[in-house]
Amino acid sequence: MEQLVAPWRIEWVERDRSDDVDGCVFCELPERTNDRRNRIVARSEHAYVLLNNYPYNPGHAMVIPYRHTGDYRDLDDRELLDHARLKQATFDALEAALGPDAFNAGLNLGGPAGGSITDHLHTHVVPRWGGDTNFMPVIADTKVIVEAIDETYDRLHEAFAAREGATVDEDGAVRVDDA
Numbered sequence: 001m002e003q004l005v006a007p008w009r010i011e012w013v014e015r016d017r018s019d020d021v022d023g024c025v026f027c028e029l030p031e032r033t034n035d036r037r038n039r040i041v042a043r044s045e046h047a048y049v050l051l052n053n054y055p056y057n058p059g060h061a062m063v064i065p066y067r068h069t070g071d072y073r074d075l076d077d078r079e080l081l082d083h084a085r086l087k088q089a090t091f092d093a094l095e096a097a098l099g100p101d102a103f104n105a106g107l108n109l110g111g112p113a114g115g116s117i118t119d120h121l122h123t124h125v126v127p128r129w130g131g132d133t134n135f136m137p138v139i140a141d142t143k144v145i146v147e148a149i150d151e152t153y154d155r156l157h158e159a160f161a162a163r164e165g166a167t168v169d170e171d172g173a174v175r176v177d178d179a
Contacts, residue, residue, distance in 0.1 A: 024068055024117075024119065024120050025117065026050075026064050026068070026117065026120040026122060027066075027068050027120065029050065030043070030048050030064075030066060033171060034171070035171065035172060035173045035174075036153065036157070036172060038050075039051040039053070039149065039153055040173070041061065041093075041153060041156045041157045041160055041174065042086070042089065042090075042093070042157075042160040042166075042174045042175075042176050043173060043174065043175055043176070044082050044085070044086045044089075044175070044176050044177050045078075045082055045177050046065055046066055046067070046078060046079045046082035046083065047063055047064060047065045047066060047079070047082055047083045047086045048063075048064055048066065048086075049061050049062070049063055049064075049086060049089075049090050049093075049160070050062045050064055050122075051149060051152060051153055051156070052124070053149070055126075055149065055152075056126050057100075057126055057127055057128065057129075057132055058098065058127065058147040058152045059094050059097070059098045059100070059126075059127040059152055059156060060124065060125070060126045060127070061090055061094070061124075061125045061156070062122040062123060062124055062125070063083060063086050063087050063090055063122065063123045063125060064120070064121075064122040064123075065079055065082075065083055065121065065122075067079060068119070068120050069119075069120070069121060070109070070118055070119040070120060070121055071109075071121070072107060072109060072121055083123070086176065087105065087123055087125065089160065089163060089176050090125050091103060091105075091125065092159075092163065093156055093159035093160045093163065094125065094127050094156065094159070096159040096162070097152075097155040097156045097158065097159035098127050098152075098155065098156070100127035100128055100129050101128060101129050101130050102127075102128045102129075103125060103126060103127055103128060104124070104125075104126040104128055105123060105124065105125045105126070106123065106124055107121060107122070107123050107124075108122075108124070109121065157172075157174060160174045160176060161174050163176055165177075
C-alpha cells in the first residue's frame with residue numbers, strides 16, 4: 001500500500017460541519033462574515049476572489065461574480081468590467097505573493113466541463129512555474145501541493161491588501177473596488 005502523509009488534512013476531517021453549504025457555495029460564501037475561514041482573499045463591487053480548496057497549484061484562485069449565473073453572456077457591462085479588472089488584480093497579487101513564471105486562466109462553461117459547479121460561472125487562475133510538473137503525476141498519479149492553503153491565503157491576502165486603493169475592513173476583508 002502506498003502512503004501519502006498530509007497532516008494538514010486533519011483540519012478538514014475535524015471541521016465544524018455547521019459551515020457546510022446547502023445551496024450554491026459560490027452564492028453562500030460571500031454572504032458569510034469570515035473571509036479567511038471561507039478563503040475569500042479579495043472582494044470588489046460585483047465579484048470576489050476565492051482560493052480553490054482543491055488546488056492544481058498553490059495559489060489556484062477563482063474570480064467569481066456575485067450574481068448566480070452559469071452563462072457568461074448574462075453579465076452586464078459593469079459586472080463584466082469588474083470581473084475583468086479583478087482578474088487583473090488577481091494576476092498582480094499572485095505575482096507579488098508567489099512569483100510564478102506564468103498563469104493558466106479560463107472558464108468552464110456549460111455541462112460537466114471540468115469542475116463540479118456549472119451553474120455559477122467562475123474564472124480559474126492557476127499560477128505556473130517552470131518544473132511544477134514532475135514525476136509524481138506521471139508515475140504515481142499523484143499531484144503534490146507544496147504549500148498549505150492557509151499559508152497561501154496569508155501571502156495572497158497580504159498582496160491584495162498592499163494594492164494601491166485597496167482597503168481592509170475591521171474583519172480583515174480586502175476590498176479592491178478600484179482594481
